[in-house]
Amino acid sequence: MNVPAARSTPPTATVEALVRDWYEALGRGVPAEQLLPHLANGLRIDLPTTTLRGRQEFERWYRTGACRPLTGARPEPGGIQVHMQSPVHALASVAVAGAGDVPPARHEWWVVLQDGVPRIRTIAVQPRPAPHPTRDVQGTER
Amino acid sequence: MPARPGKTAIFEQFAADGISYMFGNPGTVEQGFLDEGGRFDLSYVLALHEGAAVGMADGYARATRRPGLVQLHSGVGLGNGIGMLYQARRGGSPLVVLVGEAGVRYDAMDGQMAADLVAMAEPVTKYATRVIDPDSTLRVLRRAVKIAMTPPRGPVVVVLPADVLDRMTSEPAVPTSLPDTRSRPAPEAVERAARVLADAARPLIVMGDGVAVSGAKQELTRVAERLGAPVWGANSSEVNFDTTHPLYGGELGHMFGASSARVVGDADAVLIVGTYVFPEVFPSLTSPFRDGARIVHIDLDAYEIAKNFPVDIGLVADPRLTLAALADALGQDPGGRGPGGPPAGQAREPARPAPVPAGEEPLLDAFVRTLAETAPPGLAVFDEALTAGAPLARHLPPRVPGTFFQTRGGSLGVGIPGALGVKLARPELPVVGFTGDGGSMYTFQALWTAAREHIDAKFVICNNGRYRLLDLNIEQYWAELGIRPHDAPDAFDLTRPAIAFADLAAALGVPARRVDRHDHIAPALAEMWAHEGPYLIDLVID
Known part of the structure; x- marks a missing residue:
């Protein structure tokens, strides 16, 4: 993957490209060496069942192939929304469609400018609850 | 650079410096910037006592060789953290400690919690200062990082008045310039x-x-x-x-x-x-x-x-x-006159203690030996065992940089929080913190933070029911002054009542097990390593 370096505030398109390309690279199972340079110091990934901290723990986890909770589905079309929170912080909200045994989820990605380059600092995966079944006045579900 | 409040700009500065954790305990006068912090990526690690917050940052800074960021609350919080700050000062830990206060506008009022925070911090820090102008907020933070990280490294305190942080600043957030100190003599x-x-x-x-x-x-x-x-x-x-x-x-x-x-x-x-x-x-x-x-x-x-x-x-x-x-x-003749030393670059294998007949090996020795035999590769140890430390040196000899940290500076209580800091810094390593019954009780509530943050460190309380180090030191004191040995002061005793460490840990959300017999050791260690998350062993020793 090739994400352009930014010396000052990165445009939202740059952040969106980083998130999309890194996520797709993860799903393709590219060598870890291609993923690691895009991770910030103090990486934290909150998954439904565990928390990963730091690049080395991420790398070990990635090499086990246990990354399906993060990679099991693709972002929905137009599902990456980037909001610049400061000149050095971007918050990306990623809507992920369910696929197979992977439920729909929403990811929250923080991207920060470190050493003049946007890097992924945190990813939080939150399963999206199934839509509430609506009830009719008699209390039966439909 | 568009103007934004100082309480916002400081989080940009932390990001620019790659600072990802803030260890702290909140108070009213920090509510503005902590509220703002929720909008950013920084991970706030909540401690239930300031000593635990500083101890965690100390372990983190030592293991990463990067600044450890701490937030303390006004004079009372700074006061609670000063013992650990002294340790960081003596040990050369690069901490950046933010201390909140109500505001510059209240200086003349001598109100509730008013104190000269810079004067309080100076004896235990490398540098202490107070931001009084919003347009120098980030400048001062960068100076703090630079001073903390420049040899001799050490803790720095920056007092942040709430009214200054509420005002707008246009300072850009740029990475701190760290001078290269790798100098060579003539x-x-x-x-x-x-x-x-x-x-x-x-x-x-x-x-x-x-x-x-x-x-x-x-x-x-x-x-x-x-x-x-x-x-x-x-x-x-x-x-x-x-x-x-x-x-x-x-x-x-x-x-x-x-x-x-x-x-x-x-x-x-x-x-x-x-x-x-x-x-x-x-x-x-x-x-x-x-x-x-x-x-x-x-x-x-x-x-x-x-x-x-x-x-x-x-x-x-x-x-x-x-x-x-x-x-x-000195030339190229390594070991030429050494006292039986090995060739250059070679270390001997750790000397294995002579086998002890079954049943005669002290419980602590048996425990540490079994731990060494069963631990996952790359074990990192935070050692605050003090008088119980000899078996650690025998069975877990420090050899690899970055995998052994010992208490320093003389204050007690860094064992549990220090191990947590190391685990956050090196999450890929298994981490065990050894401490004593006396030492652990200064910061025992750090276990709650371990449970809250799911920090997968393990802890061993070497529980001998005493401030044992004081027993040893007073014996030397008596000998020097020619005083006949007698019972040590009752103040060194920790058994009335006995402290139920396993129950205490469980109450803070950390599973624990008491080990007071040799046949308890192997099952306890197996359970400890199998458990994903913090775990404590109360090891009852003589």
């Missing part, structure tokens, strides 16, 4: 030092944590082997030298100058590197070195060189580069 100075040491019949090396910070373990080993000099630790609480190397002498200790004098008094040349001399509570007031001994001292802290006793050659320089140059100057 070649002729290195040659002189090499001659002094090479001419000695009984050279000796005293080393400390400046070696580890500089990454100079290998270079120190080369110099020791070329000189055939025994290596002793002074302010040495990390892996500065392989403790299984035949030239490793041991640790000088932190209590009595007479103990150090017995070690160094026979040497005719002493190389001191990466430490101050001597880090003792009761240091010798007269020189412990023999008359005519030649002293060479290498350190990046000019203040510490010849602080108490004259030296022949003082080199304010980076230990790694200087030791490398010194090794080259």
